[in-house]
Amino acid sequence: EGRISVHLRYEPDSEPDRHLKAITIADNGIGMNREKMRYILQHIGNSEKMQLALRGEKGIGILAFPLVAQELHIAATDADGVPSSCLVLKRSWLKSGQAAVFERCARHSHAQRGAVAYLEGILPEVADRLTKERLKEYLGREFTNDLRQGLYAMAISDDTEFEPIPPKRYRGIKAMSSSISLGRFGSVSVELHVLPWDMADATVSLYGRGGMRICLLTDLDDFKALPWTDRRIEGYVRCDSLKRTADKTAVVQDQVYQAFASGLRRIEPEVTEMIDRISASSLERRFEIVLNKTGRLIDRFLRYRDRGLLADLPYRSPGRRGERKIAEPGVAKKATRGAETSGERHGGQQYPVDARIPGIKLYSPPQQRSQSRSWYDPDSGCICINREHSEFLLSQREDARCIRYLFSVWVKESLLQDYGADAEKLADEMIGRLAEAEPLLG
Structure with a gap:
């Protein structure tokens, strides 16, 4: 089974003065060797993952790390028993375009297939927002598709025991779980839950390739109308064939998207009737x-x-x-x-x-x-x-x-x-x- 763990590390260890200093994210996935690390550095922004349906790829790029930390170290190996190599990026190196790949790293080394990312020197301005509960909620929402299918498990710790990260729980009655064919463009998976009354936080999320959340369905102009804006439904729509825009917050309006929008419009009368009835x-x-x-x-x-x-x-x-x-x-x-x-x-007296x-x-x-x-x-x-x-x-x-x-x-x-x-x-x-x-x- 696939595993991903997130470990928040604090200094000092005791409350109330402890501060978040580092975050470690480990997985037991396909990993990578030193040559692959060098290739990645030479092709940032042009990843071959764009052509592969690899699960779990967020798509924001490793160069986003300066928004969170001073340094990023990725220790990885693509085979059990082979010591990991380490890719190092530092905030202070970005302007000069520096980076380093070490065949052996004294600080970060392991010999199990997979990768471990170390975000070190967490920036004070974001540290207070990176709490265990907020990250747990965020990861459960962003990866809910794969977590619900049991494709891998996620856990998080803040220097205590690891806690499992559950997928986002949908409220109400599960009313629709179906697949809509888009012909040569693949298919769309739809799961909708109906609530008994309006709830302000009820939303339908859109997921794309690899089960990654793109945005709310109603963020797209084609779906800013009933039944998708009805606050009595929540759930998700997933289409792996959709292409995300450069800022990763919407989808490219190509033929796949047109087929996707047409497919959802076909089920709108059914969704409307379902909401009212249930x-x-x-x-x-x-x-x-x-x-x-x-x-x-x-x-x-x-x-x-x-x-x-x-x-x-x-x-x-x-x-x-x-x-x-x-x-x-x-x-x-x-x-x-x-x-x-x-x-x-009562007490001898009779009361009507x-x-x-x-x-x-x-x-x-x-x-x-x-x-x-x-x-x-x-x-x-x-x-x-x-x-x-x-x-x-x-x-x-x-x-x-x-x-x-x-x-x-x-x-x-x-x-x-x-x-x-x-x-x-x-x-x-x-x-x-x-x-x-x-x-x-x-």
């Missing part, structure tokens, strides 16, 4: 779970209320100005377990238990209700939640937040006749009082 059904399933948890919280609230928890709240006592006839659909039955009896005894608890349903509001968070429907005996209200949409980001929102609306609506304008204040107060119910929000 996000809606996923949201409904998730909302059922949230409703069940809300029902348990309502049940806890009723038990606390019937034991006198509301007695010391600074709001007027409930009256009986009129009774709602409330049905028990949806969450109602789950929220009234034990409430079918006429009452419960309200068995008429409204259900909760999501609705797209009629025009006259478009600004309302919720309303009570006497015909169905349900509390109607405006699924298009901005506060409800924000609450969808987290289950706990949505449960609190639904509970607050339920208390306000179900107690509105008893507590009038104080019902919403009471809901907020009760949420704070129900610390015992906090595990239900997990």
